[in-house]
Amino acid sequence: MRALAAAEASWEEGRTWSLVYHAGEEHTAFLKEAHGLFFSENALNPMAFPALRRFEAEVVRMTASMLHGDDQVAGTMTSGGTESLLMAVKTYRDWARATKGITHPEMVLPVTAHAAFDKAAHYFGVKQVRVPMGDDVRADPAAMEAAITPNTILMVGSAPDYPFGQVDPIEDLAGIAADHEIGFHVDACLGGFLVPWAERLGVPVGVWDFRVPGVTSMSADVHKYGFAAKGASTILYRSAELRRFQFHVTADWPGGIYASPSMAGTRPGGSIAAAWAALQAIGQDGYLAMTEQILDISRRLVNGIRQIEGIELLGNPLLSVFAFVGTDVDTYAVGDQLEARGWHVDRQIKPASLHFMVTPAHAGIVDRFLEDLQASVDEVRAHPELATSGQAAMYGMMTTLPDTGMLEEIVLQTLDGLYSV
Ligand SMILES: Cc1ncc(COP(=O)(O)O)c(C=O)c1O
Structure with missing residues (x-):
């Protein structure tokens, strides 16, 4: 079990953007x-x-x-x-x-x-x-x-x-x-x-x-x-x-x-x-200090994302959760590129966007993430065909299905599979 735990997504190092809230x-x-x-x-x-x-x-x-x-x-x-x-x-x-x-x-x-x-x-x-x-x-x-x-x-x-x-x-x-x-x-x-x-x-x-x-x-x-x-x-x-x-x-x-x-x-x-x-x-002082840190990390990420051409934040994120869309690059293909660089990303639909939620675990990764994001956007811009392979293709297909009933059925089959091991 220790070996299995060690092989899980590395949330302690801030490589994930949801599911785990880690304060050290x-x-x-x-x-x-x-x-x-x-x-x-x-x-x-x-x-x-x-x-x-x-x-x-x-x-x-x-x-x-x-x-x-x-x-x-x-x-x-x-x-x-x-x-x-x-x-x-x-x-x-x-x-x-x-x-x-x-x-x-x-x-x-x-x-x-x-x-x-x-x-x-x-x-x-x-x-x-x-x-x-x-x-x-x-x-x-x-x-x-x-x-x-x-x-x-x-x-x-x-x-x-x-x-x-x-x-x-x-x-x-x-x-x-x-x-x-x-x-x-x-x-x-x-x-x-x-x-x-x-x-x-x-x-x-x-x-x-x-x-x-x-x-x-x-x-x-x-x-x-x-x-x-x-x-x-x-x-x-x-x-x-x-x-x-x-x-x-x-x-x-x-x-x-x-x-x-x-x-x-x-x-x-x-x-x-x-x-x-x-x-x-943690107490009031602790929560205040942690929030200050979380907001500081979030602002650095949001400001960095605003500098990257080809992607755009949705709305005006003031807190620690935000999402962006690709404007001249395929959003899900950017997601694939981030995954290839070791980031676990969450994909949204309506609109197709990538989702991020900041915790103190992200304190040390801001610059690294922004560099990888820039590189991912550059890669997708240079290779638009990336939108038709990998998870990008699958998500692209699923989100353009004419009827959500079909999508629901696909997801139900996936759940059947996941829970029948
Ligand atoms: C706004 C909001 N409401 C409800 C929930 C559901 O919480 P839980 O996953 O603990 O059931 C979440 C989970 O992220 C959330 O972000």
């Missing part, structure tokens, strides 16, 4: 120790494990106060961003059914909102209405308002969104939601532990959290820029009354009265303990 060896060893202390405990029944109950309550409280929630804000921890978003959609569905009698619920969200909302729509029978983004690749408030119907239960904005790293115009969107008396969720899974500190450092992100009266819930992942162990997110509601719709109780089961706060039954104690430990150890 020492912090990782510390998280493992905290995780290990509660490795066997199960937060399914917090009454059995008072320490876990305390950790969870305090992680929720600290996160709520970081996001300017008052004492009324109430939440739970979950296993990750997806579970938090699933819970939000389920909560609003049940809230709207109970308080407004809505039986065919709909939610309005920008195309950029995370794919977990699509999952939630399928799981919980909520129709999703995806609205095209504005020219600034952010949610378009007028278009979002136009999509509201009497069945709309929820509107969503991101802070920031995954594809382009933009903070949606939360004040405008939440104001519209409040006028229509529907819920408004800010998906800060990615930015919950970064944007508060970026704001303090003067990044103009607008007012984007519980300070906005129309914001009725938020999600923030401790296992992303909170630098906790994986398996830790928070879902927060404006009030405990709203959170009530998240909970599940089975009161007539031979196995006893079963109460569960979220999707999972068994909930690993280690993830909750490590999240609490991360918040205690």
